[in-house]
Amino acid sequence: MTxxxxxxxxxxxxxxxxxxxALHDYPELLASEGDVIPLFxxxxxxxxxxxxxxxxxxxxxxxxxxxxxxxxxxxxxxxxLPELNQSLFQYICKVFRQGDISRNFADSDILxxxxxxxxxxxxxLRMKQFIRFQKAKDGTYLGVVxxxxxxxxxxxxxxxxxxxxxxxxxxxxxxxxxxxxxGRQVIRIMFEDExxxxxSLSDGKLDADVLSSDDQLFQNLWRTYFKSIxxxxxxxxxxxxxxxxxxxxxxxxxxx
Amino acid sequence: MEKLRILAESAKYDVSCSSxxxxxxxxxxxxxxxxxxxxxxxxxxxxxxxxxxLKVMLTNYCMYDCAYCINRRSNDIKRATxxxxxxEEITMEFYRRNYxxxxxxxxxxxxxxxxxxxxxxxxxxxxRNVHRFNGYIHLKSIPGASQELLNEAGRYxxxxxxxxxxxxxxxxxxxxxxxxxxxxxxxxxxxxxxxxENKEDRRKYRHVPRFVPAGQSTQxxxxxxxxTDKDILTMSSMLYGQSTMRRVYYSGYVSVNTYDPRLxxxxxxxxxRENRLYQADWLMRFYHFKVEEIVDDLHxxxxxELDPKLAWALRHPEAFPIDINTAxxxxxxxxxxxxxxxxxxxxxxxxFNRLTSYDLKKMGVVMKKAKYxxxxxxxxxxxxxxxxxxxxxxxxxxxxxxxxxxxxxxAAEEKQLKxxxxx
Numbered sequence: 001m002t003x004x005x006x007x008x009x010x011x012x013x014x015x016x017x018x019x020x021x022a023l024h025d026y027p028e029l030l031a032s033e034g035d036v037i038p039l040f041x042x043x044x045x046x047x048x049x050x051x052x053x054x055x056x057x058x059x060x061x062x063x064x065x066x067x068x069x070x071x072x073x074x075x076x077x078x079x080x081l082p083e084l085n086q087s088l089f090q091y092i093c094k095v096f097r098q099g100d101i102s103r104n105f106a107d108s109d110i111l112x113x114x115x116x117x118x119x120x121x122x123x124x125l126r127m128k129q130f131i132r133f134q135k136a137k138d139g140t141y142l143g144v145v146x147x148x149x150x151x152x153x154x155x156x157x158x159x160x161x162x163x164x165x166x167x168x169x170x171x172x173x174x175x176x177x178x179x180x181x182x183g184r185q186v187i188r189i190m191f192e193d194e195x196x197x198x199x200s201l202s203d204g205k206l207d208a209d210v211l212s213s214d215d216q217l218f219q220n221l222w223r224t225y226f227k228s229i230x231x232x233x234x235x236x237x238x239x240x241x242x243x244x245x246x247x248x249x250x251x252x253x254x255x256x
Numbered sequence: 257m258e259k260l261r262i263l264a265e266s267a268k269y270d271v272s273c274s275s276x277x278x279x280x281x282x283x284x285x286x287x288x289x290x291x292x293x294x295x296x297x298x299x300x301x302x303x304x305x306x307x308x309x310l311k312v313m314l315t316n317y318c319m320y321d322c323a324y325c326i327n328r329r330s331n332d333i334k335r336a337t338x339x340x341x342x343x344e345e346i347t348m349e350f351y352r353r354n355y356x357x358x359x360x361x362x363x364x365x366x367x368x369x370x371x372x373x374x375x376x377x378x379x380x381x382x383x384r385n386v387h388r389f390n391g392y393i394h395l396k397s398i399p400g401a402s403q404e405l406l407n408e409a410g411r412y413x414x415x416x417x418x419x420x421x422x423x424x425x426x427x428x429x430x431x432x433x434x435x436x437x438x439x440x441x442x443x444x445x446x447x448x449x450x451x452x453e454n455k456e457d458r459r460k461y462r463h464v465p466r467f468v469p470a471g472q473s474t475q476x477x478x479x480x481x482x483x484t485d486k487d488i489l490t491m492s493s494m495l496y497g498q499s500t501m502r503r504v505y506y507s508g509y510v511s512v513n514t515y516d517p518r519l520x521x522x523x524x525x526x527x528x529r530e531n532r533l534y535q536a537d538w539l540m541r542f543y544h545f546k547v548e549e550i551v552d553d554l555h556x557x558x559x560x561e562l563d564p565k566l567a568w569a570l571r572h573p574e575a576f577p578i579d580i581n582t583a584x585x586x587x588x589x590x591x592x593x594x595x596x597x598x599x600x601x602x603x604x605x606x607x608f609n610r611l612t613s614y615d616l617k618k619m620g621v622v623m624k625k626a627k628y629x630x631x632x633x634x635x636x637x638x639x640x641x642x643x644x645x646x647x648x649x650x651x652x653x654x655x656x657x658x659x660x661x662x663x664x665x666x667a668a669e670e671k672q673l674k675x676x677x678x679x
Contacts, residue, residue, distance in 0.1 A: 103605065103607070106608065106611055106619065108618065111618065125296070129296050129299075131354050132355065133352065133353040133354050141352065141353065143354065162287070162289045162391075163352065164287070165287050165388075166287070166352060220257065221257055221260055221346065221350075222350060224257055224260055224261050225312075229265075230302045230305075231269070231303050231305075231510060233524060233525055235302060235303050239304030254299060
């Protein structure tokens, strides 16, 4: 059994594809560093990530696949799921052998990659739905989230387009980074000292001394509205949980 | 805050919620955008309904006395009015915090229709011009308002709606003596006309502002009067015939005014029936079904135990089985259990290889119902179980297999609680 080990980056995976074709060698398993290597492994090959090779594979893919399939591949990568590696690797290899098979959903590798991409897209929609901003004294709007997948890069465009006249900061408490929009451009930021940030990571609340004076009022108004819009005769908590799973509640004003 | 509570409670029986239908990206110096597609729901209330727009009434004082409405003149409820600036401020602040997609503004009718419509229009105008709001606005058009006002409102709103409420005029007259169908269809026609003229103008001149770009919607109450599902669905089918009608909503009647003898006493709203109506509505809009296929004179009401597509399939065993590998998209849509997504997956994948039932399961096609109505490419493999189809079983024996106990119970409960009020 042949096993390839790569460094866990997208470029590493693309290099693995390149090497596999260059060596006429088809690995049964693509493991990332730190994974447990199976017992019956006769041949172990460490992929040395090479940007040049990766770039060639990527542009080769672009020639063979329609744009929408390329987008799904990039999106699926943001899922950070370990089970994606193997399927994506085989998907890409198959494209070079068989051409555009991106819509053959009876193929399990393609199905896995597409399904993971759909999961990521669902998560980014949920972020667009459930991010709640609080206004700080200096007029910045802050929203804290901890999405299942690394979806912040997918949503900054939406928020930039929508709130182009207000500075905002969306912070991913799980991955410890965020995007800040200053009124002109979106910048990726990290806190050197995360504990010193003026908000709590566990429930996303801004500290009282930086919260703008009328924010509490509008938060309360929103909670009132949320309660009164519900029709008591039609209670349906199951549907509510389906559409708005509990893991999002901790940062949501109306559920705090 | 108290005012917002009262007015949200008054507005909540309006079911329309969608924020879809317009794509308008952000503009320099304006706040907001609309996304089109399926829209964004920002929250889900405890009753499971989505909250996408700030749904509120300008006032719940009303000079009309419609029996089904919580805000009728003779009801003893708390009344309140929000000022124009209050509504504008709440909308903007909510929007900036990403609570909502926009505003859904309705109102009770005070003084006269024109006066009320004028105030609704003023809010939309201010939001657009003063607050530079570029998000979604849904305005209720007040029956009986003048054409000039509707024309102005249409320039600021994304969607406008007039509720039909009751599909038959004589029932409407019974419950809402001040209203008639004329007063509902008149504004509908005016909006339709406005949109069409606007389209014509935009073809000629590039900078004509858009008029009600997301079209119209309307709503019908289910279970407050003795209309059959056939009446309701025929009405919606007719409405969808107009090019600007995007959605017809059905609202299971919630007994709000229990003292009125003209209304049935329901212990719980007819949720199953409402659900079946929506299913039928979807069949008409996305599955190329005609209304006469769903309901006819023999079947004036939808089957509460079966979804309408399954009911249709059981009435038409001659149309099956359908071969997954050769049938065209329209035929696939007719198979119970196959939706637009599954049909799309099948049509795409079968170009590469013939599909077996194992492939279908893997793709996520729900086979529970579909397996009786299809044939696929099966060799004697471990995965394939011999398929017994509708023609072998006959519809009358298949039916009990497809109804779950829970469904039966829900349907029975709903029927039982209904107290007959005819005669």
